[in-house]
Amino acid sequence: MPALRIDGRAVAARVLADVKNRAATFAAAKGRPPGLAVVLVGEDPASQVYVRNKGREAEAAGFRSEQHTLPVTTGEAELLALVGKLNADPGIDGILVQLPLPKGIDTDRVLLAIDPAKDVDGFHPINVGLLGSGAAEKALVPCTPAGSVILIENVLGPSLAGKHAVVVGRSNIVGKPVAQLLLQRDATVTIAHSRTADLPALCRTADILVAAVGRPEMIRGDWVKPGAVVVDVGINRIPAPEKGEGKTRLVGDVATEEAAVHAAAITPVPGGVGPMTIALLMANTLVAAHLREGLPRPALTA
Numbered sequence: 542m543p544a545l546r547i548d549g550r551a552v553a554a555r556v557l558a559d560v561k562n563r564a565a566t567f568a569a570a571k572g573r574p575p576g577l578a579v580v581l582v583g584e585d586p587a588s589q590v591y592v593r594n595k596g597r598e599a600e601a602a603g604f605r606s607e608q609h610t611l612p613v614t615t616g617e618a619e620l621l622a623l624v625g626k627l628n629a630d631p632g633i634d635g636i637l638v639q640l641p642l643p644k645g646i647d648t649d650r651v652l653l654a655i656d657p658a659k660d661v662d663g664f665h666p667i668n669v670g671l672l673g674s675g676a677a678e679k680a681l682v683p684c685t686p687a688g689s690v691i692l693i694e695n696v697l698g699p700s701l702a703g704k705h706a707v708v709v710g711r712s713n714i715v716g717k718p719v720a721q722l723l724l725q726r727d728a729t730v731t732i733a734h735s736r737t738a739d740l741p742a743l744c745r746t747a748d749i750l751v752a753a754v755g756r757p758e759m760i761r762g763d764w765v766k767p768g769a770v771v772v773d774v775g776i777n778r779i780p781a782p783e784k785g786e787g788k789t790r791l792v793g794d795v796a797t798e799e800a801a802v803h804a805a806a807i808t809p810v811p812g813g814v815g816p817m818t819i820a821l822l823m824a825n826t827l828v829a830a831h832l833r834e835g836l837p838r839p840a841l842t843a
């Protein structure tokens with residue numbers, strides 16, 4: 542049986558429809574829509590595309606949406622001043638500072654300066670700590686991990702008891718938080734990385750395989766256990782001479798066609814985790830708006 546291709550665009554569209562509905566209810570109750578501010582330092586074209594997409598989805602959901610683009614020469618103090626202004630703005634519920642930041646800016650200091658109640662990336666140490674101590678329902682949870690777990694739940698249901706999840710990659714942005722979310726759903730979780738012994742053999746023990754390493758097509762078909770659910774978080778732009786001189790294409794961290802021979806279900810790139818990241822950013826902004834206004838945390842559905 543060929544693997545089910547998990548349609549991240551379709552699941553993201555369901556999340557966004559739910560967010561839009563609830564945003565309208567929120568706006569009617571509070572006299573203002575949820576507000577999201579996205580901050581971009583520098584002119585990296587890929588980052589500009591992502592930031593523009595985030596603004597477009599925020600507007601489609603009925604949010605107030607602000608984009609702040611600062612020159613690449615911006616100093617840390619200036620960026621901290623903007624974050625302080627956004628923290629103090631009562632109409633802004635979510636602040637996202639696009640990463641990576643230019644050299645010379647201390648990323649940890651900037652993330653620490655964002656009000657944890659507005660930290661829709663879930664990168665502030667307060668939110669990291671709430672997730673790590675099992676209080677995810679009080680936390681803002683990082684978007685890519687939360688979106689990845691919704692895709693897994695759509696295939697396997699809410700309980701992952703008895704399943705072995707292998708997370709390849711130990712970043713603060715994906716690997717560690719996705720491991721926490723899987724653990725919270727009762728999976729048995731192994732976090733693997735570049736120094737893990739015999740990574741292919743370990744991956745072959747995974748009922749759930751999450752790839753978040755940032756190396757194009759590193760995970761091969763024969764690393765995948767028959768019947769596994771494979772979530773490919775990687776987004777790598779590689780040369781595609783077959784499309785013409787200087788052209789590129791997007792690939793994940795998994796050799797998708799090879800892996801699909803063995804997997805029960807697999808997320809494609811593009812069209813898998815990426816659209817979920819943006820949908821969960823809107824969901825987090827809606828959650829932050831509710832919590833800041835003293836309303837119960839909305840239980841989003843997909």
Ligand SMILES: Nc1nc(=O)c2c([nH]1)NC[C@@H]1CN(c3ccc(C(=O)N[C@@H](CCC(=O)O)C(=O)O)cc3)C=[N+]21
Binds near residue numbers: 637662684791819
């Ligand atoms: N503070 C911060 N938070 C982030 O969440 C954040 C960030 N910084 N820096 C950059 C990365 C990257 N990122 C993506 C989001 C959506 C897609 C996405 O929708 N991808 C489409 C394809 C897009 C394309 O064609 O290039 C897909 O996979 O189908 C990709 C990448 C969020 N990031």
